[in-house]
Each structure stands twice: as C-alpha cells, then as structure tokens.
Amino acid sequence: MRINPALTATVQGPKDRKNLSDAPSAPGGPEVGVKPRILLVDDEHAIVESLRYALEKEGYEVLEAADGGEALDLAKTKKPDVVLLDVMLPGMSGFEVCRVLRNESTVPILMITARADEPDRVVGLDLGADDYIVKPFSVREVLARVRAALRRAQATSPSRDEVLQVA
Numbered sequence: 684m685r686i687n688p689a690l691t692a693t694v695q696g697p698k699d700r701k702n703l704s705d706a707p708s709a710p711g712g713p714e715v716g717v718k719p720r721i722l723l724v725d726d727e728h729a730i731v732e733s734l735r736y737a738l739e740k741e742g743y744e745v746l747e748a749a750d751g752g753e754a755l756d757l758a759k760t761k762k763p764d765v766v767l768l769d770v771m772l773p774g775m776s777g778f779e780v781c782r783v784l785r786n787e788s789t790v791p792i793l794m795i796t797a798r799a800d801e802p803d804r805v806v807g808l809d810l811g812a813d814d815y816i817v818k819p820f821s822v823r824e825v826l827a828r829v830r831a832a833l834r835r836a837q838a839t840s841p842s843r844d845e846v847l848q849v850a
Contacts, residue, residue, distance in 0.1 A: 718744040722763035724754040724780065725795065726772055730818070734767065737822045738829070751775025758784055765832050767825070770796035770807065778810055783793055785811025791832035795820065 721738050725731050726749045735745045746761055748754035750773045758766065766784060770777035781792055789812075795809045799817040807815050813835075814828050 690847055718742060718753045719764040720744045720746060720761060721829065722746045722748065722754065722757055722761070722766045724748045724751075724777065725748065725767065725769040725770065727769070729771075730795075733822060734825065738825060741826055741829075743829075750782040751777065754780050755783055757787065759788065763790060764836065765829055766790055767795050767829070768812070770794060770798050770803065778806060781807065781810045782810050789836075791836050793825075793828055793832060795825070795832070 701708070721743045722737070723731060723734055723745055724747075725734075729746055729763070731749075735747065738745045746763060748755050748757050752775060754766070754772075755775075757763070768777045768780060777794060778797065781794065784790060786793060792812045793814040793816060794812045795816045795818065796803070796807075798804075798820040804815045804817075813832055816825060816828060
C-alpha cells in the first residue's frame, strides 16, 4: 500500500508541525500547495457567504462578484479555475455572462440559480455552462460538483501557470 506523504505528518513541536489544511479533503479536491481559484458570482449576500465559507474550508481561493460586469473583469484578470454563476444578476444576466465567458475561455461554468424550469436549464447548458444547479441546493453537492468540474478540467488542460512551448 502506497501512502501519500502529503496526507501524513510528524508532529514534534510547534515549529515542526505540518499544516494539513492544504491537503485535499476529498478525492478531486485541491492538490497540496495548489489552491484552485473559484469565481463566485451572485448578488445574494447569504448565498455568497455560505458558499465562500464552505469553499475556503475546502482549500479553495474564492473571488466574489455581485454583477456580470465585475464577473467578466475578474475572469479576465484572475483566471479562475471554476466559475459558479447565478442567472439573475443586476445589469447583465448570468446567461449573457456565460455566453461571453464561453466565447473567451474553456473555464468550467456551473450555473447556480432559482430558475428551475427546463427551458432555463437547456438555455444555460446550450450557452456553454458545464452544469446547472437549482436553488435551494446542498452545499455538499455544490462542493462535489466543483471537485468534479476541476477533475475534468485538470484532465484536459494545463494549469493556469504552465507555459505552452511549441517546438
């Protein structure tokens, strides 16, 4: 049996203690030393606080935007690994944000919205969302879907810090 050394620690004293908070809490979670960046786009403060707390506890770096324009700016400058996107935003709708993001990026987009009707789900997915989660939702399920999106993205693309070299 092979043991992952990142999940073990020898504690000898306060200065020698290893911090295991960076270790993944579940398969597909953040790797040791790497904090996947999640862009959380919602204008409902309670939802943002709840998801931010859970995501940070899982080891993710969380960026927040309350409207579509701010979301697009953050996506362009901070290069998130996953976007959690509400549909009903002030100004630009989440559907429009999704369309713009998908035209510019392959970042996984998970729609999180109260709009549960089938036509809304179909539109979101057809515009490029990778998943569609209806409010109210289970935070544990959202975390599992984020991990799944990260696994799929990591299997198909280089990290945001890798440089592509062409011979």
